Amino acid sequence: MGFFSKIKKIWKKEETAQQPVLSKEKKAPETEQEQPPVTEIPAPREIVSAEPAPRAEQPIQKPEKLSLFRKLLGTQKEPPAPSIEQPSVPDQEKPASTVPLPDTYTQEKPRAVQRPVWQTDLLHALEHAEPKLSIWLEHLLTGISRRGDILWERLYFLLEQLEVPKAEAEDFVHRFELWLEDMDYERVEEFRSELQYRLALALDLEDEEDEQSRLFLKLSNGLNKTREQLSKRIDQLLSITGSYDEAFWEELEEILIMADVGYEASHKLLERLKPKVKQGEIADAQTFKDLLRDELVEIFNETACPPRTGTPEVVLMVGVNGVGKTTTIAKLAHRAQMQGKKVMMAAGDTFRAAAIEQLSIWSKRVGAGFYAKEHGADPAAVAYEAMSMALSDGYDQIFIDTAGRIQTKVDLMEELKKIKRVLGKKMAGAPHRTILVLDATTGQNALSQVKLFSQTVDLDEIVLTKLDGTAKGGIIVAVALEYKIPISFIGLGEQMEDLRPFNGEDFAKALLG
Ligand SMILES: Nc1nc2c(ncn2[C@@H]2O[C@H](COP(=O)(O)OP(=O)(O)OP(=O)(O)O)[C@@H](O)[C@H]2O)c(=O)[nH]1
Ligand SMILES: [Mg+2]
Secondary structure, three states, rough: OHHHHHHHHHHHHHOOOOOOOOOOOOOOOOOOOOOOHHHHOOOOOOOOOOOOOOOOOOOOOOOEEEEEEHHHHOOOOOOOOOOOOOOOOOOOOOOOOOOOOOOOOOOOOOOOOOOOOHHHHHHHHHHOOOOOOHHHHHHHOOOOOOOOHHHHHHHHHHHHHHEOOHHHHHHHHHHHHHHHHHHOOEEEEHHHHHHHHHHHHHHHOOOOOOHHHHHHHHHHHHHHHHHHHHHHHHHHHHHHHOOHHHHHHHHHHHHHHHOOOOOHHHHHHHHHHHHHHHOOOOOHHHHHHHHHHHHHHHHHHHHHHHHHOOOOEEEEEEEOOOOOOHHHHHHHHHHHOOOOEEEEOOOOOOOOOHHHHHHHHHHHHHHOEEOOOOOOOOOHHHHHHHHHHHHOOOOOEEEOOOOOOOOHHHHHHHHHHHHHHHHHHOOOOOOOEEEEEEHHHHHOHHHHHHHHHHHHOOOOEEEEEEEOOOOOOOOOHHHHHHHHHOOEEEOHOOOOHOOOEEOOHHHHHHHHO
16 A cells, blocks of 8 residues: 555544554553552562553543645645643653653644754655655654664654654653663664664554565565576476476476475465466466466465454464564564553463573563563463453553473473463453464474464464575465465564564565566
8 A cells, every 4th residue: 555545544534533643552541559560570580570661641532643744645634633631651650861852742833833943954854755654764864873862852853743642752752762772772774674663553654655665575585586486487387388288287386395385285276276277368477477476365365364352462372492482472562562552471481491581581672561480380370370460450462472392292282271271261262362483494394383283272373484584485375275374474584673464465476576
């Protein structure tokens, strides 16, 4: 979807749907008494619990969206002033920034504002820039090489122009500042893409064309080799055989198996394709590849992720060693936080002491709540107690990490069953999402993991990681065709912004060109 149409859509929606920009999911928050400090968690001494980010004290009224973008569209309708002043965060939770929120950060501006020159220049640049988030960021960061006061000032200014409520702007800048400190990032090139990602999520612009192409580029680069080989071999095949005879289909099956689609899935895919090729008049290789791509899109569309339910929404993360469970929890929690949810992580992998520490560090970086018990504790007890905390402290989402050891397969499966059981006892319907994480570079082995885990714990979703590496990619087709379990996200790197919702069309395009 193009940027303009997205903004137009947002604008149209405004007349009917009333949703806040930065806090779509926020509910009426809890009182101070209802929020015991997370440091009371019975966690080992060395684990530092992360305090969840401060929340506004009243439900936030939806602001008028993106007025500057509207001006860019030539729609000069002035938004009405909001009826209530946005609450600010309590004193002790105020941002550590040395740059306070500018006094000028108000809901309603006088008609003629005397702006500092940099603001006038920036506004002018934005109004004349291509309306893409990356380009806007380029203007915002012009002349800035490091984090610091000037950056915060500019960010506040941009958020103010987009009519983001004051408390949410503060929260956004504060979190980003803390994150930079934690990561020890100083220079713009170290944090630019994270900033863009956070802005895209916070402003609900993730399906903006610019963001889409950033994701597509990464995916496409990851699958470069497979795409080239698939394309070249299909071209060669058609130039040699010249027709769709048995030899053609057999060869094509080989090609797909080499791309990690696997035997069963390749066979199924070709059985679906054959009648379509016969019916139509597919003369050239490109038309054939188009048909193949459309078929893949259809296959991906046959499985859709179930709607999100439950408050808190309980997400159980499962998978074998090293596939990326813990990192994916951090990435998903980060997304949810940026979308205004209150999130907790529970250290259900008590098998390795380092696993608890790893999750604890992630929770701090992300700014999520954290629950852990000691190394070797019963993972089901961790899950149960974390759930109690999530329920009493009004969390929106809780992610439960689990161990991935395969050398003790049976124990692990029993452990997962028990975790599921106790979660269901604590809250009917929990876990609401059981996600299997698969490492795409392990190829066909990933399929046996789907089989193993789906026999034990009903799987709701699959996340495929490491598609940025040496993965051939075909495994996604196999998962979709053989197991009909929706693929919700794909991992494209180790950074927080490297997890994106799976898009079947993009994937088919990246695979076949
Ligand atoms: N390139 C790349 N690396 C990833 C991705 N996702 C995770 N990783 C890396 O994979 C490694 C293992 O990730 P973890 O999150 O620790 O995996 P895990 O499944 O929790 O592992 P165990 O706790 O040992 O079972 C880490 O170095 C991650 O940074 C991805 O999408 N791309
Ligand atoms: Mg882990």
